[in-house]
Amino acid sequence: MTNRLMMTRRGLLRTGAAGFATAALGLGAGRATAQTTAAALQLSWTHSVQFAGSYIAQDRGFWRDGGLDVSLLQGGPNAPVEPPVVAGTALVGISAADYTAAAVEQGAPFKILGVAMQKNPFVIASLPANPVNTPADLVGKRIGMALANTPVLQALCTLNGVDISTIEIIPTQYSPQPLLTNEVDCLLCWATDLPVAMAIEGIEAVTMLMADHGYALHSQTYIATTDSLANRRAELVALMRGEVAGWNAYRTDTDAATALTLAMFPDAGLDLATQTLQAQRQVPLMFSDLTDANGFGWWTDETVAANIETLALLGRNVPPDLWDRSILEEVHAA
Amino acid sequence: MTAASGLAASQHNPWRTTLPGLLIVLLVWEGVGRSMGGTYLLAPPSLVLLWLGDNAGLVGRALSATLSNAAVGFVLGNLAALLLAAMALVWPASQRIVTGVALVVFCLPLVATGPILRVMFGPGNGPQIVLAALAVYYTTLIPLLVGMRAAPASWFDLVRSYGRGPLAALGYIRLMASLPYLFAGLQIAAPAAILGAMVGEFTGAERGLGVLTVRAMRSLDVEMTWALASVATFAAVAAYWGIGALTRAVLRDAPPLILAPPRDDTRRGAPLLRAITGLGGVIAAILVLWGGSIALFGLNPFFAKGPWDVAHAVFWASDAAQTRASLGVALMGTVLLLVPGYLAGLAAGAGLAVVFTLLPKLAGTMMPLAIALRSVPIVTTAPLVVLLLGRGATGTIVLVAVMVFFPTLVACLHGLRQAPGQVMDVFNSYAASPLQRLVRVQIPAMLPAFFAAARMAVPAAVLAVTVVEWLATGIGVGTLMALSASVSDYDMLWAAVVLAASLSALGYAGVGLIESRILRIYAPEQLT
Numbered sequence: 001m002t003n004r005l006m007m008t009r010r011g012l013l014r015t016g017a018a019g020f021a022t023a024a025l026g027l028g029a030g031r032a033t034a035q036t037t038a039a040a041l042q043l044s045w046t047h048s049v050q051f052a053g054s055y056i057a058q059d060r061g062f063w064r065d066g067g068l069d070v071s072l073l074q075g076g077p078n079a080p081v082e083p084p085v086v087a088g089t090a091l092v093g094i095s096a097a098d099y100t101a102a103a104v105e106q107g108a109p110f111k112i113l114g115v116a117m118q119k120n121p122f123v124i125a126s127l128p129a130n131p132v133n134t135p136a137d138l139v140g141k142r143i144g145m146a147l148a149n150t151p152v153l154q155a156l157c158t159l160n161g162v163d164i165s166t167i168e169i170i171p172t173q174y175s176p177q178p179l180l181t182n183e184v185d186c187l188l189c190w191a192t193d194l195p196v197a198m199a200i201e202g203i204e205a206v207t208m209l210m211a212d213h214g215y216a217l218h219s220q221t222y223i224a225t226t227d228s229l230a231n232r233r234a235e236l237v238a239l240m241r242g243e244v245a246g247w248n249a250y251r252t253d254t255d256a257a258t259a260l261t262l263a264m265f266p267d268a269g270l271d272l273a274t275q276t277l278q279a280q281r282q283v284p285l286m287f288s289d290l291t292d293a294n295g296f297g298w299w300t301d302e303t304v305a306a307n308i309e310t311l312a313l314l315g316r317n318v319p320p321d322l323w324d325r326s327i328l329e330e331v332h333a334a
Numbered sequence: 335m336t337a338a339s340g341l342a343a344s345q346h347n348p349w350r351t352t353l354p355g356l357l358i359v360l361l362v363w364e365g366v367g368r369s370m371g372g373t374y375l376l377a378p379p380s381l382v383l384l385w386l387g388d389n390a391g392l393v394g395r396a397l398s399a400t401l402s403n404a405a406v407g408f409v410l411g412n413l414a415a416l417l418l419a420a421m422a423l424v425w426p427a428s429q430r431i432v433t434g435v436a437l438v439v440f441c442l443p444l445v446a447t448g449p450i451l452r453v454m455f456g457p458g459n460g461p462q463i464v465l466a467a468l469a470v471y472y473t474t475l476i477p478l479l480v481g482m483r484a485a486p487a488s489w490f491d492l493v494r495s496y497g498r499g500p501l502a503a504l505g506y507i508r509l510m511a512s513l514p515y516l517f518a519g520l521q522i523a524a525p526a527a528i529l530g531a532m533v534g535e536f537t538g539a540e541r542g543l544g545v546l547t548v549r550a551m552r553s554l555d556v557e558m559t560w561a562l563a564s565v566a567t568f569a570a571v572a573a574y575w576g577i578g579a580l581t582r583a584v585l586r587d588a589p590p591l592i593l594a595p596p597r598d599d600t601r602r603g604a605p606l607l608r609a610i611t612g613l614g615g616v617i618a619a620i621l622v623l624w625g626g627s628i629a630l631f632g633l634n635p636f637f638a639k640g641p642w643d644v645a646h647a648v649f650w651a652s653d654a655a656q657t658r659a660s661l662g663v664a665l666m667g668t669v670l671l672l673v674p675g676y677l678a679g680l681a682a683g684a685g686l687a688v689v690f691t692l693l694p695k696l697a698g699t700m701m702p703l704a705i706a707l708r709s710v711p712i713v714t715t716a717p718l719v720v721l722l723l724g725r726g727a728t729g730t731i732v733l734v735a736v737m738v739f740f741p742t743l744v745a746c747l748h749g750l751r752q753a754p755g756q757v758m759d760v761f762n763s764y765a766a767s768p769l770q771r772l773v774r775v776q777i778p779a780m781l782p783a784f785f786a787a788a789r790m791a792v793p794a795a796v797l798a799v800t801v802v803e804w805l806a807t808g809i810g811v812g813t814l815m816a817l818s819a820s821v822s823d824y825d826m827l828w829a830a831v832v833l834a835a836s837l838s839a840l841g842y843a844g845v846g847l848i849e850s851r852i853l854r855i856y857a858p859e860q861l862t
Contacts, residue, residue: 040457046538046545046548046549071457073457073538074538074539074540075538076535076536076537076538076539076545076548077536077548077805078444078445078448078449078533078536078537079448079449079452079536079537079538080449080819080820080822082636082637082822083449083450083452083453083634083636083637084452084453086634086636086637087453087633087634087636087637089453089456099820099821099822102821102822102823103636103821103822105822106636106822106823106824106825107636108636108822146808147808148808148813148817148820171807171808173551173805173806174551174552175551175552177375193552193553197552197553200553266392267392267395267396267399267540267541267545268541268545268546268549269389269392269396269545269546269549269550269558270549271553271555274553
């Protein structure tokens with residue numbers, strides 16, 4: 001909480017200074033605020049701590065300071081991210097490397113500007129009595145998952161020399177219920193949702209992070225069109241600068257970020273305990289030695305090469321220049 | 335007291351007659367819910383109430399957001415239906431095209447229209463309102479068109495003998511004759527508007543019952559899931575009852591006796607020609623509307639595919655054979671569950687209407703349960719029913735049947751009440767048994783309404799099956815559409831939309847063919 005107050009005060013000081021500077025230049029402060037440009041950020045799902053860094057950027061004026069008035073567009077089960085970004089309704093969208101690659105194959109002019117989730121959040125979740133700790137443990141198990149994710153499991157098996165035909169795939173809805181009632185031995189899900197829901201119910205699941213077993217796929221990636229990269233650079237830099245500052249603040253105090261999320265979206269039906277735990281569990285997926293050294297959202301040629309390899313296993317062939325680091329370099333150079 | 339008036343009387347005091355049924359349901363629910371603790375499937379009503387008490391503010395705000403969007407969509411959709419019906423009557427040549435295009439627009443799958451509406455409207459309530467309007471206008475239009483013809487030929491002769499034209503006939507006869515049918519349509523439309531608004535919320539709305547439902551399903555919150563389903567159901571039942579009360583306040587006259595001249599069959603052979611030219615007109619109008627609206631709204635070609643793009647993807651592209659194979663597999667998966675569910679729903683709806691007419695007391699107890707069953711928005715029930723009944727065929731068939739059953743029941747009950755009073759009096763004076771009255775008067779009188787419902791139920795059944803596939807079972811056209819959208823394969827998505835819409839339209843036309851054969855005997859005034 002202290003931290004948050006300090007940050008706010010610092011923000012106040014900064015805006016105060018900026019106001020003073022513009023006043024000294026003979027411009028009214030009112031005019032300075034009127035000069036903000038509107039831009040929209042399309043989120044990939046409904047509001048939750050999954051996007052808390054953006055809420056902090058909004059709340060503390062990180063975007064406003066950069067002359068940007070950002071509206072956050074919520075996602076949902078029937079709200080694909082790509083169309084609003086292509087159509088220009090949203091300047092930036094939160095996608096993932098595989099969805100972006102698929103859209104590019106269909107002619108969308110996308111570039112990846114930043115990577116929020118360095119490690120892919122897919123896990124194999126199981127119960128302690130019958131655990132899946134390594135990919136080899138999958139042999140002979142019943143796995144509950146959406147059939148649409150079969151290529152994901154296939155990629156994991158190929159990467160680890162497991163014969164997928166030894167695993168029984170049971171199509172399930174995205175819910176921990178089949179695991180808890182012993183209809184399946186494990187689930188393919190995100191580290192940050194179903195295992196969290198089970199933990200809140202008092203059941204600590206065993207999770208095997210697929211990223212630790214060769215499944216390299218950037219998730220929660222920031223995408224924009226090549227047209228925006230050419231013509232709206234300043235806005236992209238301002239937006240990403242706000243995101244970086246927001247997520248850095250998030251990392252220092254996930255509880256404060258959770259409190260802010262619940263305060264900003266009282267109608268989203270969020271549960272404090274669930275959100276607090278989810279906020280903690282996504283930190284190790286988003287921050288790594290790489291981001292400590294270079295800053296939030298970073299990637300290198302090596303991580304991109306690993307992504308391209310995984311994407312090829314998923315049947316998507318993309319060139320390395322799908323990733324464009326120029327915006328992020330400008331943000332972190334400042 | 336006739337059976338029909340007994341039914342009406344029982345509806346005047348809903349609480350006295352329905353309370354026992356309601357109590358039984360609650361007790362069974364409580365018992366089953368308690369015995370299923372730990373399976374994360376069903377929350378008993380006591381826990382649901384507790385949850386609602388703790389979250390009253392949250393649910394209240396969500397409910398008001400959903401209801402206000404549903405109400406605006408309801409009004410707009412029904413106004414559109416009135417305009418279309420008036421146009422079809424004043425300018426009869428347009429009727430085939432109007433109803434054909436209206437049908438195809440109604441058949442557009444929500445999975446596909448939602449995201450496009452969101453891109454067109456941006457943030458706000460646009461998609462929720464439009465989807466609510468789309469969910470209601472057709473179920474009002476069709477009964478309205480039936481009702482506008484449900485008047486004795488002598489009344490039209492009277493208007494003509496005064497030298498007046500079709501506009502006067504519309505105002506003095508058709509609008510009045512159509513009122514019972516209009517209200518039947520409105521009653522069915524009320525729960526549909528709420529469902530439409532909730533599906534619209536899946537496209538990224540900020541608040542509403544649909545938004546909370548998504549949250550509840552993901553977080554294993556069984557109490558919240560069932561609480562939201564209960565609240566949505568309650569709202570839908572209340573809307574249904576409200577319109578029912580309005581109907582009873584407005585409609586007092588007994589339905590007129592319709593003695594229509596037998597159909598002139600000298601034009602045999604011509605109907606086929608008319609059908610073909612009508613179909614051609616409808617297809618041409620749809621292609622123009624489709625391509626035209628993409629150009630008019632300047633929709634981006636990345637996701638907005640025109641008729642040419644779809645034809646190219648399905649017939650000439652290098653992977654066209656593969657595309658056709660995917661579509662074929664999906665279509666088979668859908669049809670195999672759709673047809674049994676549809677037939678079961680029709681049989682149950684018509685059968686129960688007949689039973690209710692013979693046993694009006696039972697109607698008072700059972701009707702609210704039937705309303706509730708149908709009003710539970712399918713987006714909240716699809717995953718629950720599939721959890722309870724399994725993701726095999728049973729769950730899907732039951733859901734389709736439930737979607738079809740209720741509009742059929744309501745339409746058939748209204749139809750049974752359309753039995754002309756004079757004919758009923760004749761039967762009563764001969765002390766005919768209720769069964770004789772039923773078979774010789776009421777069921778023939780019910781047929782136009784039954785067939786209108788059977789036609790209308792085709793798109794509803796397709797909607798149900800695609801929603802279940804999308805949200806729960808992971809097979810068929812519904813899943814194909816959701817998957818194509820997630821990997822930006824919009825050619826495939828639009829091809830699947832064409833497939834789903836054609837399926838509805840063909841089913842509708844098929845029922846129409848059977849209908850015209852049967853109505854030629856029982857209700858020739860319905861055949862223009």
